[in-house]
Amino acid sequence: MAEPALDGLIEALRRLPGVGVKSAQRLAFHLLQHDRDGAKRLARALDDAVAKTRHCARCHTFTEGEVCATCLDPRRDARLLCVVESPADQAALERSGSYAGLYFVLMGRLSPLDGVGAQDIGAAELLERASDGVVQEVILATSFTAEGEVTAHALAQALRARGLKVTRLARGVPAGSELEYVDLGTIAHALVDRR
Amino acid sequence: MAEPALDGLIEALRRLPGVGVKSAQRLAFHLLQHDRDGAKRLARALDDAVAKTRHCARCHTFTEGEVCATCLDPRRDARLLCVVESPADQAALERSGSYAGLYFVLMGRLSPLDGVGAQDIGAAELLERASDGVVQEVILATSFTAEGEVTAHALAQALRARGLKVTRLARGVPAGSELEYVDLGTIAHALVDRR
Numbered sequence: 001m002a003e004p005a006l007d008g009l010i011e012a013l014r015r016l017p018g019v020g021v022k023s024a025q026r027l028a029f030h031l032l033q034h035d036r037d038g039a040k041r042l043a044r045a046l047d048d049a050v051a052k053t054r055h056c057a058r059c060h061t062f063t064e065g066e067v068c069a070t071c072l073d074p075r076r077d078a079r080l081l082c083v084v085e086s087p088a089d090q091a092a093l094e095r096s097g098s099y100a101g102l103y104f105v106l107m108g109r110l111s112p113l114d115g116v117g118a119q120d121i122g123a124a125e126l127l128e129r130a131s132d133g134v135v136q137e138v139i140l141a142t143s144f145t146a147e148g149e150v151t152a153h154a155l156a157q158a159l160r161a162r163g164l165k166v167t168r169l170a171r172g173v174p175a176g177s178e179l180e181y182v183d184l185g186t187i188a189h190a191l192v193d194r195r
Numbered sequence: 196m197a198e199p200a201l202d203g204l205i206e207a208l209r210r211l212p213g214v215g216v217k218s219a220q221r222l223a224f225h226l227l228q229h230d231r232d233g234a235k236r237l238a239r240a241l242d243d244a245v246a247k248t249r250h251c252a253r254c255h256t257f258t259e260g261e262v263c264a265t266c267l268d269p270r271r272d273a274r275l276l277c278v279v280e281s282p283a284d285q286a287a288l289e290r291s292g293s294y295a296g297l298y299f300v301l302m303g304r305l306s307p308l309d310g311v312g313a314q315d316i317g318a319a320e321l322l323e324r325a326s327d328g329v330v331q332e333v334i335l336a337t338s339f340t341a342e343g344e345v346t347a348h349a350l351a352q353a354l355r356a357r358g359l360k361v362t363r364l365a366r367g368v369p370a371g372s373e374l375e376y377v378d379l380g381t382i383a384h385a386l387v388d389r390r
Contacts, residue, residue, distance in 0.1 A: 025282075032257055043242045046234045046237055
């Protein structure tokens with residue numbers, strides 16, 4: 001069509017993860033046809049987030065201050081440090097209402113095939129953070145996927161080498177599930193970790 | 196997390212069609228963690244497209260000028276007017292290399308349940324455009340879905356009432372397909388429309 005502004009928008013949308021040419025076209029047409037205010041609002045939100053959001057100096061999550069609100073909260077137990085892959089995982093743990101310690105957010109997981117190494121997930125920052133003399137136990141809450149397990153394994157080794165107690169979230173049968181429908185690997189783990 | 200800039204970005208991304216809370220979070224984290232340049236580029240592209248892109252005065256597609264390049268092309272046959280639902284459908288017809296007439300782009304299709312009526316798809320503009328005294332045949336190339344068929348039916352009635360010749364793209368067996376795997380409705384149409 002040779003409309004540079006429209007082509008540029010489609011190209012920029014295509015760079016989003018999981019968005020192909022057709023989705024990018026559909027998004028661009030939708031915004032220009034039905035939601036120009038939304039497009040302008042999205043542009044402002046992007047600029048705003050890029051300008052203001054940085055990593056928390058203590059837990060590495062996204063924050064607008066030097067240190068995030070969770071790390072600054074004096075009611076949290078500073079002896080416990082829970083390691084998660086993303087702010088979304090951190091939010092899920094917070095919603096469970098059963099954790100009162102602090103966090104370290106990796107912003108990813110080890111994935112050698114995708115070129116994601118220890119430096120990309122802030123492993124050195126985690127080791128430094130966990131060695132503050134206050135942290136007594138590091139709870140590894142990375143995903144129970146191959147990459148999440150590899151990440152947990154590598155971090156556990158490095159943390160234990162520094163004399164820290166390292167634990168992992170329990171694997172087992174999800175709450176509310178009927179055993180009949182739970183996959184076999186989960187049942188096997190629940191048996192091994194029985195209490 | 197109470198980070199207004201990040202929350203604002205997630206909220207703005209959520210408004211995109213087909214993007215839920217989790218996808219919006221994933222997109223926001225990805226942009227802030229891995230592609231801040233991409234985020235800024237997307238913001239510029241959004242502003243640019245909103246500022247520069249408008250509807251072609253003749254065919255209603257998106258363009259940066261008063262009239263789009265296709266409508267201005269003197270080599271195109273102005274006696275043929277092909278009606279499509281979107282610039283993407285127009286691009287598909289252009290890629291086929293088998294159409295040399297002009298277009299009218301509806302920017303949608305009738306969908307009473309979603310509140311999309313004749314005025315939203317520029318039906319009045321199409322009638323005016325098709326009544327320029329030059330157009331002899333209007334080819335309805337809306338989708339062969341329920342909504343596309345309803346749109347074609349309504350437009351055909353209005354156009355025929357103005358004395359215009361109206362045709363519809365042929366329905367039939369797609370090129371390269373084995374009859375065994377073609378759905379029955381398509382086979383039935385191909386039989387009725389046999390030539």
